[in-house]
Amino acid sequence: MHVDKKEVLRYLGYRNQYIDSNLNNLIDESIEEIKAYIKPRYTFKMFDVEKYFNGIKLLESNLVLKGKDIKNHLKNSSKCAVFAATLGSVVDSKIRYYERINLTKALVLDACATAYIESFCDFAEKEIEKEANKLNLNITYRYSPGYGDLTIDIQGNILNMLDAYRKIGLTATEDFILIPRKSVTAFIGFQSKSIKRQHPSCRNCNKYSSCIYRKGGSYCGN
Template sequence: MEYRRIDKQEVLRYLGYQGQEVDADLDSLIDSCIAECERTAIPRTCYQLFDIEPTEGGIAVCGTSLVLRGKSIYEHLKDARRCALLAATLGAPYDSTIRVQQNQSMTKALILDACGTDYIEKVCDTVESEIKQRAAQEGLFTNFRFSPGYGDLPLEQQPQVTALLDTSRKIGLTCTPSLIMLPRKSVTAIIGFVSDPPPGKRKPACADCQFAPNCTLRKEGKFCGR
């Protein structure tokens, strides 16, 4: 599977740059980190399609014991009768690359982290495109990716999603008791299959995120959404 290249402007955005001039040394270091990320990361993905139905308190994933809880996921999937659960990771070697640099150059470690953040989004975009094609084959459309932790969909449901997708065996992705995904540069998400194209396909904003009250980006007047 081919993935889009890491976007340097997105890396700068994750680093907190807002149009400031970047000196030649930093520009060269970012280029080097982008190349290292694309060379070291081992993207792996998996997804599975499920029928779903509304239930008291959320959305039931048919044929499983999983009930996605909360008003936010209900709104996301209320017009869908089918959904895709997906997971993606950049792999353990990239985690190791960042950890090594944390002991050698924190600047480079931060840049590598930002590169990984953009790259995992690119990986998810590619999987989402494949899911869109699956939906189109059924005469359906898709809405945006919605992850545990958005809105009031509990982050505590992350282990249920990874277990249902068998991510440990399929792509080497696990979820710790403290709800941290390993490898760290990993994502799970839910995409609904709907009958009509969603108007504007709004992506989640700060108001949807459980981490907003303690978000360091928000404290600096920045945000991670596009």
């Protein structure tokens, strides 16, 4: 996996500000250091989808995705891949350790870990895209609980359906927080290759109608 320093800075909240050499070096060191901690794993299953008046039903499962946003995201999809990914528990332990002795290092390491899990999800997404291509289909962007009106209280059902604890060591708290923390669950629709992909956040952007990225089937990352 490749992690772009610009992504780490974005997660740290930097927007074109001056970066001094100390922070620059700390980011470089943390990007390399965290490689020793991560144990990235993912799992996924594919389902046929059925639309109904206020959501999406994944056939041959007990999972119903309620909300107009996820329904709109999957409106052109005939199938849906449900996946979960994690960097493993050691990352959490190392961030907690640095929170006690060096808060700046902890914040940078946390941002690096976030960049790593996003990069790993990009990798998993490409693997899922290969499955869609076998069916002569393309994929949507991934859509996670917490986006729009898709609530996070379905995390437990997702993990149970994927047998995620046994397969990749991923579970959730009673408050639906994923453990390990640097983990993601998401839905990816399979749709016709003639349909351009649209990122879930694009619809709320004030540049939606004129965006050159969206017109090209991509998104800006903001």
